[in-house]
Amino acid sequence: MRWLVIAIILLFLLVLDYKWGDKVSKASARKKVGIERESDISLFTTGETLFDDYFAQLEQAKHHIHILFYIVRDDEIGQRFFSLLEQKVNEGVEVRLLVDWVGSFGLPASLRQKSGQFAFANRPTLPFFFYKLNERNHRKITVIDGKIGYLGGFNVGKEYMGQDPKFGHWRDYHLKIVGEGVHDLQRQFQEDWTKATGQSFGDDERYFPPLRKGMMKHRLLPTDGKYLEDEFIQLIKQAKQEIIIGTPYFIPSKKIMHSLLEAMERGVQLTIIVPMQADHPFVKEAAYPSFRRLLHTGAHIYQFYHGFYHAKVIVIDDDICDIGTANFDRRSLFINYEMNCYIYDKSFIQHVKQTIAKDIDTSTLLTAEYFRKQSWLHRLKEGVATWMSPLL
CATH class of the missing domain: 1.20.5 (Single alpha-helices involved in coiled-coils or other helix-helix interfaces)
Structure with missing residues (x-):
């Protein structure tokens, strides 16, 4: 007792x-509104193609490298990453590496020391230690010489290269941005770096050089555990024909579920892609109550089986494509620090839709029959997952 x-x-x-x-x-x-920018944007969907380009650009850095990741592993890929940063430090390049304290917990000091200036983001402190333990910086931002930027779902580790046999092929969406938008990535990194270290690195042209306009209109949107729900609802309300959502975790808020159901009532087709396998306990079961309701209303829900699906993408008609770091779950909506990119270029949106169509080709359609055949044990796990959903 x-x-x-x-x-x-x-x-x-x-x-x-x-x-x-x-x-x-x-x-x-x-609330950070974001400014409409014009940049050139490339999409990467595999770790091999992304990191080939990423490491090549790091090698060419002349003045500074600013990197924020949620996860950096102590494995073959992480060691290659740190060796490259050490090389650039020895060449006289300023290197600042910021990683989330929980996401990269246990990263050895021997590796951290290679990266020039290193800091942990969102280290939990008193008061509210338990809350801060959950409040994580989930952004993945890189800025090279203030001119080239990266943003998306990939972290640094062998699983993101498809080298972890548990997950196999890793499907993710990551952007390379060249042009005006890099200023916004730099500004957000500067804010996160200052919050973590109490130090800034100035606003002069070394860090914010003049940047040319690119071909694609876009807007970068940072959120700090608030306002993302409103942004997603506004996206859903704009849909006239089609909404596509790709996410590793589908755990929407009640307001977002209401908006999705309203959209379907006015004739909008909803398509959702999630992974077949889960990488965390209960996240798969936490999606099931929403899936039942959406299937009953006519949604198409696909489970990606060719490895693990980690992409974070929303497409609204042929008008808006959102790719960034935020998952479609409660943690991204209400706790994590995230950054998304809204892209308005129709040719890019068509490219993303074609990429999604290929993902659907290696997915299986979820049906109501699947839920009717569930055992009592699955129902129990679903109940526990529903109770835990605010932290999933």
């Missing part, structure tokens, strides 16, 4: 810590 009382008190304190910390965090969050 004594241990039960202690457990109840501890649970109450954790809930209080989380609720109060969330309230304080939301009160201080700023």
Whole structure:
């Protein structure tokens, strides 16, 4: 009985810590609207093609390299990454590497020291330790010499190169941005770096050089655990014919579910792509209550089986494509620090839709019959997952 009382008190304190910390965090969050820019944008969908290009651009850096990742692994890919950063430091290039404290927990000091200036983002502190433990910087931003930028779903590790036998082929979407939009990536990195270290690196032309306009109109949108829900709802409301959502985790809020159902009622076709296998406990089951409702209303839901599907993409008709770091789940909506890119170029959107069509070719259609055949154990897991969904 004594241990039960202690457990109840501890649970109450954790809930209080989380609720109060969330309230304080939301009160201080700023809405960042983002400026419409014009840049040249390339899409990468495999780790091999991305990191070939990425490492080649790092090697050519002349003045500075600014990198923020959620996860950097201590494996063959991570060691290659750190060796390259060490090389650039020895050449006199300024290197700043920022990684999330939870996402990259356990990264050895011997590797961290190779990267020039290193810092952990979102290191949990008192007060509200439990809340801050969940409040993570999930952005993946790279800026090279203030002229070339990268943003998307890939982190640094062998699984992202398709070299982890547990997951096999890794499907993800990552952008390379050359042009005006790099200023916005740099500005967000500067804000995150200053928050983590208390230091800034200036606003002069070494870091914010004049940039030419590119061919594609776009808008970069950072969010800090607030306002992303409103942004996604506005996207859904704009749809007239089609909404496509690709995500590793589909755990929408009640408001977003309501918006999706409303869109389908007015004749919009909803297509969702998720992975067949899960990389975290309960995330797959947490999607099932929403899937049941959406299937009943006519949605097409596909499970990608050719490896692991980690892409974060939303397409609205032929008008808007969103690719970034945010998953379609409660954690990205209400806790994590994210950054998305809205792209308005019709030729790029068609390219993304063709890429999605290939993903659907290696997916299986989910049906209502699947849920009718579920065992009581699956139902139990679904109930637990629903209860845990705010933290998934």
